[in-house]
Amino acid sequence: NLITRTLYRATFMHTPASPFDDPAGLQVQEDGGILVENGVIAATGTYAELRGAFPTAEVSDLRGGLLLPGFIDTHVHYPQGRVIGGLGMPLLEWLEKNALPEEARLADTTYARAVAQEFTRSLLHNGTTTALVFGSHFASAVDLLFGEAERSGLRAVAGLVVSDRLLRPELHTTPERAYAESKALIEKWHGTGRQLYAVTPRFSLSASEGILDACAALMREFQGLRFTSHINENVAEIGAVRDLFPEARDYLDTYERAGLVTRRSVLAHNVHPNDRELSVMAAHHCTAAHCPCSNSALGSGLFPLKRHLQAGVHVSLGTDVGGGTGFSMLKEGLQAYFMQQLQGENGVPLTPAHLLYLATRAGAKALDLQHITGDFASGKVFDAVLVSPSPRTPLRAVFDAADSPDRLLAATFATGVQGDLACVWAGGKTVYRRELGLAALSS
């Protein structure tokens, strides 16, 4: 009666365990079935098994495609969608000339509303159903982002970006105002629908100890907040942070001393960590969000994945739009693969299973949402993306010729683009459909 029940029929793949720890991390189900009840996965198996067990469930036939868990982008900047492609500059010059002038424009709520709509649409249309979003310096713009995310179905873990030095005056705040504006946004949005709040100092370069202490006060006062910032991205940046925090042992210590390195902390980049930083991150179960397209575009360096894994630091993946070059987690996975290949003996040879894990379950774990999303285990919310290339596209030719499902996954990362995604679901609702009225999808 009030239960909506759909049986999805598709070849599906997911990584309920990490392929970094468990060679059987990737699970593949050819002609599979996923039974979804009120947006939550109730059972999985072969299609034949589930059809037998639930003969009256409405069937959504997705054959010909590959169904994957919705992607989880653990580092992406909401106010930077319109400045993607500012190539040829290192981080600090890129911030000053490319990113910060655009971020200042979000003071205008009409402008911010349009950017928020573009941003949530860009993520969902690329198959990203959960994102750790670097917000805006303006509380009004962050409020608009959460409103758009909730309306569209995107799970945004986001917050007010706070800074009090070295950016530009319009983007600066004070510890008191940062605390008060963040508190109001937390009370309105943290835990509302799919939305969660992340306390977000921009980076230690632009955050005094006073701002970091205000962030720590918020983390203590409210339950379940996430924390995110940047770390060890660029050699010049690291030198500047060292000069600003003479008492700190290293970049991580600027956050660590404030009590901001926790199980629910995600630090973006970490291209140039020292061994102490890696061991402390591991001990506190804090995540490094790897952003390979950005690291390439800004010339930040080659991410030392092997050292992270050896130290036991959890690693997830982020697009870092607009330092990164777009919203595709498929492209991000491929670039991660390339950058490991380029490191020879110091690189980690990544397989398609690793890439899928990094794009999905690793992000869920980073956000402490592994019980809710990131794979297709029973009890999780149905966040999913259907890769199903259109006729006469390069990937369709590969799909039709493939003799094993593993080939589908490899080709999806190697050559898949936004146009190859046919449908995206968030919390069981269809949030994107390439062809409106596609017969196969309307049961």
Ligand code: GUN
């Ligand atoms: N560090 C501080 N702000 C930023 C930003 O917007 N992008 C990147 N890539 N690094 C940063």
Ligand code: ZN
């Ligand atoms: Zn960033």
